Amino acid sequence: MESNQENVEADIQAVKEANQRFYDAFGALDARLMEEAWEDSTEAMCVHPGWQPLVGSPLIQASWQGIFNNTTLMHFNLQYINVVVKSDCAWVTCVENITTVVDARASNFSALVTNIFVRESLGQVWKMIGHHASPNVG
Amino acid sequence: MESNQENVEADIQAVKEANQRFYDAFGALDARLMEEAWEDSTEAMCVHPGWQPLVGSPLIQASWQGIFNNTTLMHFNLQYINVVVKSDCAWVTCVENITTVVDARASNFSALVTNIFVRESLGQVWKMIGHHASPNVG
Numbered sequence: 001m002e003s004n005q006e007n008v009e010a011d012i013q014a015v016k017e018a019n020q021r022f023y024d025a026f027g028a029l030d031a032r033l034m035e036e037a038w039e040d041s042t043e044a045m046c047v048h049p050g051w052q053p054l055v056g057s058p059l060i061q062a063s064w065q066g067i068f069n070n071t072t073l074m075h076f077n078l079q080y081i082n083v084v085v086k087s088d089c090a091w092v093t094c095v096e097n098i099t100t101v102v103d104a105r106a107s108n109f110s111a112l113v114t115n116i117f118v119r120e121s122l123g124q125v126w127k128m129i130g131h132h133a134s135p136n137v138g
Numbered sequence: 139m140e141s142n143q144e145n146v147e148a149d150i151q152a153v154k155e156a157n158q159r160f161y162d163a164f165g166a167l168d169a170r171l172m173e174e175a176w177e178d179s180t181e182a183m184c185v186h187p188g189w190q191p192l193v194g195s196p197l198i199q200a201s202w203q204g205i206f207n208n209t210t211l212m213h214f215n216l217q218y219i220n221v222v223v224k225s226d227c228a229w230v231t232c233v234e235n236i237t238t239v240v241d242a243r244a245s246n247f248s249a250l251v252t253n254i255f256v257r258e259s260l261g262q263v264w265k266m267i268g269h270h271a272s273p274n275v276g
Contacts, residue, residue, distance in 0.1 A: 045231050053250065081191045091254055114252055116252075129222070132231070
């Protein structure tokens with residue numbers, strides 16, 4: 001457990017940086033960076049908006065590759081709603097405001113997302129282990 | 139960290155029981171039981187299907203009271219997709235198949251949900267600290 005407020009703030013900053021690495025990989029349409037942003041785990045879980053849940057790294061990384069193959073532009077504007085760090089686990093809820101070009105058609109949409117991270121035992125590196133995204137109809 | 143597989147199984151079982159307590163409270167339309175299922179925290183987060191995120195126990199518990207006030211029947215059939223326990227944090231992804239009567243109209247719908255739990259330091263009691271539900275259109 002954290003001993004003081006300073007450490008909590010540092011942890012929250014590190015988790016936001018891990019969250020940003022995920023969106024940088026997403027925006028770059030880069031499957032290798034996306035794989036690096038995630039924990040390699042049979043317990044990893046991913047819900048793309050409107051999809052059924054995917055469990056385990058192979059299915060999840062294949063899904064990103066498929067999305068990237070069909071997308072020519074993806075730009076994110078993030079709004080943080082809630083960031084929680086508890087020991088070596090953390091989760092972020094945020095609104096993704098997205099401009100995208102899929103199959104040569106441009107569109108804007110918004111998603112509500114909860115991203116879950118674990119801290120790797122060898123350092124201060126946080127990796128995504130859960131991603132639940134849903135259409136933001138509000 | 140857990141030292142053996144037996145402890146991991148016991149933790150997963152305890153988390154599923156905490157998850158079930160949430161759905162028992164929901165099905166009973168019981169605001170007191172719902173409050174007991176949740177961690178009392180400024181960091182608690184709740185996304186009802188199609189709603190904007192709510193942060194902090196007062197807003198969240200008020201939302202349940204409002205839902206219960208307008209609902210006369212709520213029956214859940216749960217399908218577990220993924221359960222992860224990491225030290226004193228855990229998360230469950232499941233499909234809620236719901237039969238409900240709201241404002242005197244019966245309907246069936248399905249939601250995809252990620253529920254996040256923390257283990258209270260005084261015992262083996264797990265409490266919900268995050269609930270992200272989205273319409274399951276698959």
